Amino acid sequence: MTEVALIGAGGKMGYRLSKNLIGSRFNVRHVEVSEAGRARLENDLKIATVDMDRAIDGASIVILAVPDTAIGRVASSIIDKVGSGTIFVILDAAAPVAGHLPKRDDISYFVTHPCHPPIFNDETDPAARRDFFGGIAAKQHIVSALMQGSEAHYALGEEIAKVIWAPVMRSHRVTVEQIAILEPGLSETVCASLLTVMRQAMDECVSLGIPKEAARDFLLGHMNVLAAVIFEETPGVFSDACNKAIEFGIPALMRDDWKRVFEPQEILDSVHRIT
CATH class of the missing domain: 3.40.50.720 (NAD(P)-binding Rossmann-like Domain)
Structure with missing residues (x-):
């Protein structure tokens, strides 16, 4: 052994x-x-x-x-x-x-x-x-x-x-460097941050008078179907209205240079903060 x-x-x-x-x-x-x-x-x-x-x-x-x-x-x-x-x-x-x-x-x-x-x-x-x-x-x-x-x-x-x-x-x-890109880069800096924003968005809906259970059910259900299409789990296309919302939503929510979080120095800075 x-x-x-x-x-x-x-x-x-x-x-x-x-x-x-x-x-x-x-x-x-x-x-x-x-x-x-x-x-x-x-x-x-x-x-x-x-x-x-x-x-x-x-x-x-x-x-x-x-x-x-x-x-x-x-x-x-x-x-x-x-x-x-x-x-x-x-x-x-x-x-x-x-x-x-x-x-x-x-x-x-x-x-x-x-x-x-x-x-x-x-x-x-x-x-x-x-x-x-x-x-x-x-x-x-x-x-x-x-x-x-x-x-x-x-x-x-x-x-x-x-x-x-x-x-x-x-x-x-x-490679080891690629694992660092995946985490903290992809999984934490991007995914965990955006999911936190989505939770904050749900809480904002609740503050506007929507029952929490209704807002949560609506968000999680849409996360499921939207992710299935975006990540090619199922064939499908978004409606014109959804595509238009994405077109205007991304610039409203994201900095133009957000992908810099994947630059080598940014990844290195992140792992230094972690360790």
Whole structure:
């Protein structure tokens, strides 16, 4: 069995990974610094934790399930203690792109991140339909990148990624820089911001006297059908009235230079703020 050290095993993300790794071919050594996290692992999953040195001794893979702000510090504290050929698995591109990973040429850095269950899906199981994050019951796609290392290490990294994010449909190979474009660029700077504006727009309708439930039902229903057409989930065209509203709506809502959020320096500034 492949030896894996899971750092942050009882945290918000680490707990999900710990649960999914149960029963896999990977022999996992769990590290958790918080008392609450250790108790959660022991009480819920019957998993005992070990100290850091024990976990990384002879481990082929080290998974850093810690906050972005801690990745550089944690990686630097153990980089000289792991063996040559060790694969570090990082769950977000922010710290790698920001330059927080310590330099060592004889180890591999593998970055992976979930796409989360898509809006348009074929889930029928109630648990899967309510699994919005993924990694529990709903199927999702993932993206992964090899920052440095061999192709064999990419294959091993992708294998463990499919376990920790299971159940997985498509596994996309991209670069680390492209993951950073996708997040924070596409998913947070653009999507989360615009969805927040949409929620604020709904609240504005409520302030104008429309019942909240009616406004919410109207917005979410239109989000569904409009997104289906825009993202080519179904064939269709918008009415002339809708197209005219879009023509005048985008300039009213968006700056002319909004796409600058995808410029390399903007992405770099964003990941530095995150980390």
